Amino acid sequence: MTAGSAAQAGQHARRRTELLAAGAATVTVVFWASAFVSIRSAGAAYSPGALALGRLLAGTVVLGIICVVRREGWPPRAAWPGILISGLLWFGFYMVALNWGEQQVDAGTAALIVNIGPILVALLGSRLLGDHMPPRLLAGMAVSFAGAVTVGLSMSGGDGGSSVLGVVLCLLAAVGYAGGVVAQKPALGRASALQVTTFGCLVGAVVCLPFAGQLVTEAADAPLSATLNMVYLGVFPTALAFTTWAYALARTTASRMGATTYAVPALVVLMSWLALDEVPGALTLAGGVLCLAGVAVSRSRARTPQAAVAPDTLPQPQPEPEKT
Template identity: 50%
Template structure:
């Protein structure tokens, strides 16, 4: 049985591989918001989710072929089912739909209330607790997220429907992470990621007719964008996320994604020539400060373990 101390201890000595995995995940997911916005005019939300997950399943299957298969228990199967439907299926469909009416920066800001839900859920359901510095860091980062939200609202982007879809994406994101964390305690990360992606793809199969129609009319650039979403933010980033999640607390890892809105805004500037307002830039800086504050948790725990 894993105790809270067992779960927390690895985070006090994060290896270089874990840090690289976190960086890859954050950059890939930030790029996803921008690419989704770019291809949104040519793909429905559910159709894009199905196409993205199909590419992801094909690529992720190469990571489990020939490797030892660990048989999940019934309880683990139920958690994997929840993980796949919530995060891979519902999250992607909701996120894609949100970006039909919201800009990438606003959507990423709203989705990033997810780490707050993850931290609270991990403290209550996974026994990780809510240490002081994690709570302070989450609060500081949340202020940054709010500043970005105010900035984009003042700019006149978005509508109520898109906001609701983005909030749904945040909730399903949190549910997926908490479910995934439980099964990663025993099952290999690659196996869990593949199963989750496959389940999400199956959950999105009702959108197959729409996907076929969209593929027939979408330009080549948008089709390549959908393939990118399946290859990088899905197959690669979900793998690096699972690797990091299996080696550190869910709440602490979730806080690192607070930097995603800031990166998304920069990418939107480069590709869509959207100039962030000064308040949005300030919000991004505050988000990064919150992540830095939350990392003090590791040093405090390390001192406690060594004493």
């Protein structure tokens, strides 16, 4: 194989990897957006801790079965620090804090505060992981955050019902999310996406075990629809979406993946419109468009112009041999 064909094959492989990672990220944001609709239903019957534990148990069972079928085995020892930290902060603490916070503040305020998370991911990723922060990424995050602010303000009740506790809980959820993502990134260099997700989910479930009594009591009285929504949260937005997230995160930077989640508010608006018949206003739609536009900018790459060939690298004409 010539050097040119080898370089072309490498470009094709990189392009294929980028497309697969983008597809995995898309699956993640779609299911994470759907989680907000399901949480609204299940949260009426389950308390924050019980809902988080039930979701994590369902996710752990599904992921555990897949691991056994695929014979994944235990993650290497070097991956465990990242798995433990991400399991504690993201799968455990984040889910409980967010569920609790959303009971204290309106949906718009919660969405507004939690969307600080991707900015924290970018800052921590740059500081701790050495992530590059290209201008397009920064610009895209700025546009998306403006869209998230617009969506949040348009959906806020404005009745003064947001408590200080709820605001603090949503802020802590954003911090837990950011810390979990940054801790998960190094682990993905030592273990597979499925291993990191499975054992992170298991760690989160163990952290939430103190809520087991509440889960048993509330499950006995909860309507079937609420329980099915809790199981759905565990199977799809947790087991599937966290695995596709880890797959994509292993192939890009934490900052770029964090920016991708700004598509979630726009999808939540659309899903609430379709599933709950909540017709969004013009301001909400405008915010959703800004979110998607910012994600598109942050995921794009600047075109690299082909370098001009230096004159001294051009083939020089060879003198003809003298005739004898």
